Amino acid sequence: MNKFAQLGTDIAKLWTKYGSAYISGIENTLILALVGTVIGCLIGFLCGVLNTIPYGKNDPPIKRFVLGLVRVIIRIYVEVFRGTPMVLQAVFLYYGLPYFSNNSIRFTSVWAAAIVVVSINTGAYMAESVRGGIISVDPGQTEGAKAIGMNHVQTMTSVILPQALRNIMPQIGNNFIINVKDTSVMFIIGFPDFFAAHRSAVGASYLYFPSATVEMAGYLTMTLLASFLLRWVEKRMDGGSSYELVQADQLTMTAGTYSHPDRGSPFDERSTELYSEGEKEA
């Protein structure tokens, strides 16, 4: 018990001295993870849509070539950024650009560099998730959209992607939580995140373990909160399990009803016929 009391006083000591640094670290971590995940998702959706544009033997050669090239480029992007550590990607971008361009091209803020690295990294993972999400939507949905004349973009934006998004929400949540934790590697380019606060705190106080305890508790709180929020968002997306019957005639007083006289009378006759037949069968 003695040790726990010791730990408590050490943490208290750390908190009074570096509390604000920890707090601002948490803020930066959350902002970076959130922005990186959102931009990464957008990249992922773009790649997913480009990747699934259908083309066949009957399309002109130019279209087939361009679409084929796009698929190859996306494939390379995914394999490279999914297959290398984010910490090295950060180093490559932050230090590599000025190295090769004699300092003429470089990130002037660590924020920009960190957001770019986290976004393209997340994008590489999301590209595959989105592709999976699109594939998992019933092909009948595409046929239904095609049959009423929608083109590929319209089909994607109004029918397929909303359903794919719902299907990959758990994946997006995964990525967000991974980003909350893995942005800790951004200390390598001097990004002031939650883990950087730990490094500066222990550098001055030598209270390694107590500070790590603060970090553990902090990260766990963030990720638990994120899980909770994501579940809530998913529930919202699913909508209610019931619906309201509309009893009133929606068309009675609609402006413009009388501007289509050709639609009017024959249908009235038909709907009564339908109801009576329907009742008979029921």
Added chain:
Amino acid sequence: MDQNILEIRHLSKSFGKQEVLKDIDFSVREGDVISIVGSSGSGKSTCLRCINLLETPTSGEIVFRGVNVAGRGTNANAYRAKVGMVFQSFNLFNNMTVLENCMAGQIKVLRRSKAEAREHALNFLGKVGMAPYINAKPRQISGGQKQRVAIARALAMDPEVLLFDEPTSALDPEMVGEVLAVMRSIAKEGMTMLVVTHEMAFARDVSNRVIFMADGVICEQGTPEQIFTAPQQERTREFLSRFNAG
């Protein structure tokens, strides 16, 4: 009104080495209600899917109002907007309510205003008896109701031809009736319809022409009286005898 809306000329379709449709030839006049019957695997659905360009024909022409739409460089989307399709598996958009399902195509493809699309959709949903359910999602309604919504969705696009691909095959017997009733009333309206169906009573009573398909070819076609009372081909007689017996 004696004009051909659609002419199918020498339509063939192969999946790999499997030749599913062989030299299909027929025309559709305005106001026609044509039933395509035949046993499973005879190519009925493939024929219909080729007409809507959901399958690319291997060879042959599909002439819609004088223009061959099966060739290269035709705008398949513009053509599909004028040719409605009702599927066996309904294919309602799961992410939308009943009303939104009927509005989406009008807004996105026909560029109608929201108010106009809504009014038009409600009009047709009323006709198929689904007006009370406009706020329901597809997963919350029954199969027969889904199919009625799918019909309203197709009608809301003001199509010139409406294709039905076994619209009642996924429904239990109780629900078949409500969907057929809707289809009857649309036919009475004068809508040009092409119906792939196993409902022989519908083919006999509602359509003005029946096409019997077997093994990827049109075996026999004619008026319902010709096909059902005096079939010329042995295959047709054989096929119909099972229905008459059952």
